Amino acid sequence: MPYSSNFPPNYPFQHLVGRWTNRPLPNGSNNEGGQSNPLSYNVMPLPQNSPQPNQPNYGYILKNFTYYETVQFNDRSAVATPVNAPNRGGNYTQNSFALFYDQQVHFAEGPAVEQIVHEENGAWLYLTTAAQTIGPYSKNGTEPGPVPPQPEDIEIAKQIAVPHGNSILALGSVTHGTGSPVIPDTPPPFAPPGLDSAPFEELLNSADNYQNPQPELTRNPNKALQQAVELIRPNAYIHWRVTTKPLPSGKGIVTNIPFEQRRANVDDYEADYWLLSTDGGETFPFLSYSQSIFMSLTIHDKPGYLFPHVTCNTVTKL
Template sequence: MPLKAQIADLSRFQQLLIGTWTNQDLPGTGKGGPDSPYSYNVMPLPQQSPQNGMNLGYVLKNFTYYETIRFKDTNDIAAPVEAPNRGGTYQQSPYVVFYDQQIRFAEGPGIGTIVHEENGAWLHLVTEKQQIGPYPYPTDNPALEPGDPEPQPADRTACKQISVPHGVSVLALGSCAEGVLAPLIPDAPPVLPTPEGLDTTPYTTQLSTPDNYQNPRPDLTRQVTLPLQRAIVDLVKAGHPITNHIHCHVDTDNDGAVVNIPFEKGRAALAGYNADYWLLSLDGGTNYDILAYTQRILLDILVGSTHYTFPHPTANVLTRSTL
């Protein structure tokens, strides 16, 4: 049964996440807010009807976006908790921070309207001695199982647990590490669907008319991490270089899982997920008030009689809200 967790029990990454994050102009850059976010999204959708003279079995809905993410603190109902997983001889203790996310279009016909909502949790995984008996802490000094617990695998100390209101749930595991200077934001993997044999003209064609707003920035479609790379360069040009960072990487391929409801399984199933999150400091590690991330979602979409794997990447740079 869950117990209220102390902030000190959380990982440093989790502690620094607590609060509200929004798109705001980065110091000295004049960019980063809702009107000019450092973000991009490549979203493929199955569609039978032709559009723009093409009938490819899919369309793109690509766009820049802005968002709000709230990581809940001790004043919330869903406050940080410890939720032990009993193992018989010892237990694994997830220390949990819950979050809510809401994303809005920053451009195109739907500008300002909600395009995505999500909630979930970040888990910090450790192993500990297990209490003897069914109820937690009936005394100040509960009896514990003898012996020492096996150590938590170093590459699985963090877990992102996601609930998406399409009938999809995700568990992605990984770890976090601290570093100095700006992080190296890698170029994004290719976004073209696999296997080969599908017409990918929409990925390289600029489509930005009001009735067909599919691919306004082909350069960002090819390289979705460009907004993050440009944000770091712009901060340096503005005299605000990044001095420290904390990086967290999670992946469903690291003994995680994805579950889809039956309709999604046959049409556009989420097949995999990985993400990189960076907390960024501009003052030597005293404060971490910038949050950058990139996510790579894989969608298994049925086109005709063939299933194709379409990458659905996203990226954004947020600032801690003081409100």
């Protein structure tokens, strides 16, 4: 376990430190999981008032595609791993252990193959409680307490900064398991009531209609993850889930710049991550995730149409 002396007890993110990208997966063929044939998918609706050539005007279009990515989780050479940012509460402290990341995503198919489609950075936080020191510089002992435990349903958080002008803070929890995780199907991401779902169902039929290249994955983006898990054949895993929706002990939040508020406001975010091991939990060299961003789009100048924007991928640690 890298840099184990820097990690607090039960720290769930220590296996993330390093660089991850799409690599051919074990037991696969035809470069499955690699950059030329990634087991990934993106379902992305876009508001569009003007129709494409020879296409009906649905008020929105799709930009669906497979993709490959690189994610760098900070290492000791750049920043201490993890960073602890204590939050004082008066009579006890919440410790926030932060692991920073940078992500860059490329198209794996379509007219813009290999071009960058997305970048973001942020931090994974692991939250614990502890006695609060007395005085500004920890020289006078600690408060007598008591110290309540950190609520288990909000023991982790994900902070996201997206250059479209969106900031997300999602909360959640971590579980450990043996065997292979069950990756659920994704709810079919179709258009909301009042709009035609034809773009989600149509095949790619012309160079001007590069919207839905893989309808089977559009119907269930998580099929890409299910295929990856079948190839990897894990025997242990770490699963964590975060959401901006209300949990028993708290709620996350999303903020957007004014243009996005009017045209493509992000309302909610949720994501599942699975670290996968093939040696019984000694190492976890594979990472699968599925995230859903819920956006209120303005269609034909009418706001409030809620669309899911789904992304999922499996990457390998270098």
